Amino acid sequence: MAAFLDRAPFVPISLCGAAGPLFAVHYPSARADAGHAVLYLPPFAEEANRSRRMAALLARKLAETGIGTMLLDPYGCGDSGGEFSEARWPVWREDGTRAVRWLRERGYQRITLLGLRLGALLALDTVANADLPIDRVLLWQPVLRGDQMVTQFLRLRLAAELAGGGRGDGTAELRRQLAAEQMVEIAGYELHHELASAIDALRLGELGLRCRAPIDWIDVMADPAQASSPANEQVVQRWHQANVDFRHHKVAGEPFWALQETTIAPGLLALTRDLLEAGA
Numbered sequence: 001m002a003a004f005l006d007r008a009p010f011v012p013i014s015l016c017g018a019a020g021p022l023f024a025v026h027y028p029s030a031r032a033d034a035g036h037a038v039l040y041l042p043p044f045a046e047e048a049n050r051s052r053r054m055a056a057l058l059a060r061k062l063a064e065t066g067i068g069t070m071l072l073d074p075y076g077c078g079d080s081g082g083e084f085s086e087a088r089w090p091v092w093r094e095d096g097t098r099a100v101r102w103l104r105e106r107g108y109q110r111i112t113l114l115g116l117r118l119g120a121l122l123a124l125d126t127v128a129n130a131d132l133p134i135d136r137v138l139l140w141q142p143v144l145r146g147d148q149m150v151t152q153f154l155r156l157r158l159a160a161e162l163a164g165g166g167r168g169d170g171t172a173e174l175r176r177q178l179a180a181e182q183m184v185e186i187a188g189y190e191l192h193h194e195l196a197s198a199i200d201a202l203r204l205g206e207l208g209l210r211c212r213a214p215i216d217w218i219d220v221m222a223d224p225a226q227a228s229s230p231a232n233e234q235v236v237q238r239w240h241q242a243n244v245d246f247r248h249h250k251v252a253g254e255p256f257w258a259l260q261e262t263t264i265a266p267g268l269l270a271l272t273r274d275l276l277e278a279g280a
Helices: 002-007 046-050 052-065 089-105 118-129 146-163 171-181 193-200 204-210 230-241 266-279
Strands: 011-016 021-027 036-041 067-073 110-116 136-140 183-186 189-192 215-221 246-252
Touching: 011 089, 021 052, 021 089, 036 052, 036 089, 036 118, 046 052, 052 067, 052 110, 052 266, 067 089, 089 110, 089 118, 089 193, 110 118, 118 136, 118 146, 118 204, 136 266, 146 171, 146 183, 146 193, 171 183, 171 193, 189 193, 204 230, 215 266, 246 266
Parallel strands: 036 067, 036 110, 110 136, 136 215, 215 246
Antiparallel strands: 011 021, 021 067, 183 189
């Protein structure tokens, strides 16, 4: 396996996005008859950078099993066009749709969307709004509430202000500033009010109800035998009651998206590969 990962082919590509050029990396299947592809949608801000190793490892593992994979940088992120200050949620959603269309045009008959953290919500929202059929959705450690994630992101600014001897006036004040000035800089990212407002409104529970494809939700935990959080269980119960087609999984691993040092979760990679192979 290690030898294959070192030589796995990938192709950098440029797509025409909703607001400008998009950068993506396509890992074609090692089999000529592959009909299944995965589109990976990254998490938010610095979490995306910390997760790139995991995304690349997954793509290479899937290519070996006969599943093509595209790793997409939405507009304003990574190596795609635009600045982070220009990023907007509807644009990201349309970028995902265009990436799906590109994969369909290359002969992939079945498409799975795989999103990490905020990318999981983007995957669900893309399925609900896309004009092309999506066969499956995989959620890696999905964010439950967008407003809580934005608040957590704003706290990075407060922590930096306190470390520099500032007052750190609180997230409520930062939100007022964001609404008034339309932009605040946080940890090197210029966050626009429109993007923050769109993310604030996102709820995993509601997005799952609108999903037209089967869902596999995977949580990464230090101890998978441990009970899920009450908030997670509320979403699980809500989906069960609404007859959402989903399965909830737990796997041992570290929160690689949140750690400064590059970290991987082998169990998550193995389970994801197994689920996709079984689905195929």
